Amino acid sequence: MKILGIDTTTKFLCLGIYANNSFYECKLEMGRNLSALLTITIQRALDAAGLKAADIDYFACGLGPGSFTGMRVGLATIKGLSIVRNKPVIAIPTLDILAKNAPLKGSLIVTALDARRGLIYC
8 A cells, every 4th residue: 555645734744655664754844835846845755765646545635724725735736646546535634643643652642733823723
């Protein structure tokens, strides 16, 4: 099974590829360059993993909360990749992604993101 996942709802592009029992990941601060650099970054990550987009079995995308524009860019990109290849999309809430990666397994975990203006997403 080969999975390509991205999360574009924060100021970082988080990208992961699971293939052949190995995990490749990168986290890049994108700022306002996300839409211009997303497909290039995905292609470079696939190249580094020795894969082509056609090799991917599942595409995944973070759903936020977070940047609405970032979420739309990420979802549109993943949806485009999946439709062309007739592959399924897995949508995962960003806070669930953060909680799953917490080092404190078996403990109560509360995830939160800065929503700006003195507010938080949790």
